Amino acid sequence: MLNPVQNLKPTKNSIYLDFIEKNASIGTWEFDLRSTSLYWSSETKKIHEVPQNFEPDVKTALSFYKQGDSLNKIDKAFTDCIEKFEDYDIEVQIITSTGKEKWVRAIGKPLIENNECVKIIGLFQDIDEKTKNAKALADKEDQLRKTFENALIGMATIDLRGNWISVNKSLCETFGYTKKEFLKLTFMDITHPKDVSMARQAVFDMINGKINHFKTEISYMHKNGRTIWASLSATIIKDKSGVPLHFVAQTNDLTQIKESTNRIVKLLDTTENQNKRLLNFAHIVSHNLRSHYSNLDMLLDITKMDMPETTNNEIFPLMEQAVSHLGETVENLNEVASINIKKDLKKEPINLLESFDKISASIAALIIESKTKLCVDINKDIYVEAIPAYLDSILLNFLTNAIKYKKLNETPKIELHASIKNDYIVLKIQDHGLGIDLEKYGDKLFGMYKTFHKHEDSRGIGLFITKNQVEAIGGEIEVESEVNVGTTFNIYLKNYEKN
Amino acid sequence: MKKIDIACIIDDDPIFVFGIKKMMQFANFCESFMIFKNGEEALNNLKAIIDSGKNIPDVILLDINMPVMDGWQFLDEFIKIESHKLITVYIVSSSIDPRDKDRVKNYENVSNFIVKPISIESLKNISKELLNN
Structure with missing residues (x-):
């Protein structure tokens, strides 16, 4: 069998070739279509892990390729090379004689004579390690990317000017932007105005090497304008010589906690x-x-x-x-x-009109003596939710006050009216008495021991207690008053509705 | 024994005023009384009295909780009046609120805080303190 390279005397060229073959793990091969003889260089044999005296032919050579993708690929490339005179350069997997899987680069080139492929020469390179490393790297990168993207914590990389390099899903969700919208903004755009200077200072300090990382509680602005409270950790990433490259930031939404x-x-x-x-x-x-x-x-x-x-x-x-x-x-x-801690007193439904009638009966003597005229407009079906003793005290206080602070030489006239407003019963108690100068005494009106009239039995305690009692049963008091015209109190009491 | 000339009582409670007058008589506390029902009334009258320089009281027994103008409001105004005669003020109140007792410390011409009910003994002590000064 003819073996063209072997027969050659070692020349300067073939010494170089051997050198290259060995150091680059590149083998050569040659296939003569006329004699159907196949030649493998010693490096090619090494890659296949066959002994140096191994004599290959096309059939055995093809049997080394891994079934499936690799075999199909080489088969097609080899055929195309012969029939269509096409070069090929492909990466495929072989299984060596010892059963090892290996990534190889196979290159083939047809030699044409009289429009016929007479020979194919080619190279065979062991790229197993390189391929495996690249694949491992890709896997690792993929894993990191997935971690970054799917982390529940908001993560971002930011360039030195504050532009986003990448942002993850959680961060976008926290701020209400899509990734596309987000990447158009800078770090400063989403920071609450009151915290911008603090954040900017931290960025400078990291670039200038004063600090390497930064941890703080910060407020941001959501796309819809509301404030987001978050904890932020940022680290500056530098190259081997210490030149800053970019920042990595982690943001944890604390709004709910806040x-x-x-x-x-x-x-x-x-x-x-x-x-x-x-x-x-x-x-x-x-x-x-x-x-x-x-x-x-x-x-x-x-x-x-x-x-x-x-x-x-x-x-x-x-x-x-x-x-x-x-x-x-x-x-x-x-x-x-x-x-003693205040014990919870129990509220119960009370009929407002009945309660009022009871109170006015208890001061019947005072009403008759003072010739007080009472106009009562309270629906008999109105019930309020209150502590009975408090409600009695509240009604008694407003009633006696209205009688007490009547105009001189006039008999008191008091109008009562109850209406429903949302969850409340509003009891309006209007007198036509002395009135109170609200501008002067407004803020003291419900204070303790405050009196505004030189009345014999003004104790300045009634309104203070009354207000406390009204508030204790979930109500409110509003007051309108004019000196010498009269005072109107609107007392908001919790409405009780029978289910 | 020397005796206080004029004692001024500022209190809105007629029972207390009646009682303290009786007690003072028993204790032989003073020659005469001056009685006001609230801070405002006291302030207006005392201003005029101090201006005239005649019948200026030696001691004031002042209630805190009174209508119209309470004891603290009275004090704030009263210390602004210049008098060549020393007038000692005692707060006499039924309040046992420690905040009231602390508040007395803000006024240098208030000698003491006496919690009601007032007894013959405490009147005698006041008398002693005043005459020794």
């Missing part, structure tokens, strides 16, 4: 408010009850000094004892009020 925190703060405020009210109540107990007690105590003392003869009996020491007990009770009550 909102719950705000709700808690609000709740705390309410609680604090209630505690303040409780303290005020303690003050009322302390002052009002104590003043009566101390007067009694003083009067007993005076009696002892002024009329000692009246004390020499069974009753006086008992009276002294009773007064002293009263003093102690007030003291205790004060203590309890200031330290």
